Amino acid sequence: DTAVSQTPKYLVTQMGNDKSIKCEQNLGHDTMYWYKQDSKKFLKIMFSYNNKELIINETVPNRFSPKSPDKAHLNLHINSLELGDSAVYFCATKGYTGELFFGEGSRLTVL
């Protein structure tokens, strides 16, 4: 069983479209994150939820909206996609000693 799973793995779409990425974890962790990795491999935190509550919201355009329907899921919805949104988006959970468990990533390409 994959501990942190994201879908889809690849997403190619046109500018202006709306898309969602889903994340599910079976580790029982309370805290989940979305990170964005750009083409230079720089990882930047976007959001964090603790037990379905938003606790970190970095300076992210409000076109990005996270949603946590329950403790095991954290989804990311992006409206009006722009070229600069092209990146790899990683979901992660926080373990009991502070380490992060990452999903395999969702590569978004905006044309």
Added chain:
Amino acid sequence: SQQGEEDPQALSIQEGENATMNCSYKTSINNLQWYRQNSGRGLVHLILIRSNEREKHSGRLRVTLDTSKKSSSLLITASRAADTASYFCATDGKQTSYGKLTFGQGTILTVHP
């Protein structure tokens, strides 16, 4: 601003050699962590060192932390081709939001067979 910065940006060695990567950071930390990322995959946690620790070992990995210099190093001994990956340091800063880890830009390690 970016908290952790790795050095070198890229490292190329032969199998069997040791690889050393360095990380510098700017503010006080609770802990510092190292992660590995294979091409096209997610990050995998390697080791966590707390601010009151100076050295930690895990298999072929050795991590040091110097809080006075705000720096850490990751040593991989007897490297293997399978160690080829990007390595990132990440800091859990004392002044940052709950549970926020800030990552450096990584060191790309290539181990030639």
